[in-house]
Amino acid sequence: MSCPHTAGLAALTKAAHPEWSPAAIRSAMMTTADALDNIDDTIKDIGDNYCVASPLAMGAGHVNLNNALEPGLIYNANAEDYVNLLCSLNYTMKQIQTITRTSTYNCLNSSSGLNYPSFIALFNENVTFSDTKIVKFRRTVTNVGVDTLTYTVTLTPLDGFKVTVMPDTLKFIEKI
Structure with missing residues (x-):
């Protein structure tokens, strides 16, 4: 239900x-x-x-x-963002055109980075601590809350991982 x-x-x-x-x-x-x-x-x-x-x-x-x-904050995305995601997932042009019901779309802006309020990084379980893998995520947020607001990042450390968030503070002076 x-x-x-x-x-x-x-x-x-x-x-x-x-x-x-x-x-x-x-x-x-x-x-x-x-x-x-x-x-x-x-x-x-x-x-x-x-x-x-x-x-x-x-x-x-x-x-x-x-x-x-x-x-307060939202992660927004539009139809083109989703089609660009489909392109990054190796759908064929025929499949993408069937889904989008258009024959004019191209995959020049293919992107797996959907502006989504979550993310996941996959690592090989056999990798040692001396091996370094850098994974970057980019997100865009929109303030729909009160006009003036400040958000500060708080991280919970996880053994074996280094996480950096930039910027570590977001200040909003107006809402959209």
Whole structure:
């Protein structure tokens, strides 16, 4: 039943913010979701003996409509961004033209970097600490919250990884 509930919450969000794109609504619901279940306990993975669920098992968490209506920041994307993603996933031109219902699109701007409120880096499990792999992600956020707001990065260290966020502070002086 999560799909119809989430679709209903998306419709309510669209009613409150008719100017938002589907990507903006998805972003608002993802970035404001709760990591706890409906009884304020950690979300469990029923496929893993009810152990605490990983982000890959639970997604963004439980949608919180009150928070989603006022997310502060959103990650937006447009139709062209999604087609550029399809191009990077090695779909054929015929498949892309079938999906987009156009015969004029080209893949000159192919990109796997969809402006999405999440990212994942895959590493070879046999790599040693002396091996270095640099993975860069670029995201663009839009302030839909109060006019003047400052966000500061907080990171939780993870053994064997170095994470850098630039800039480490975002200051907004107006909302869009």
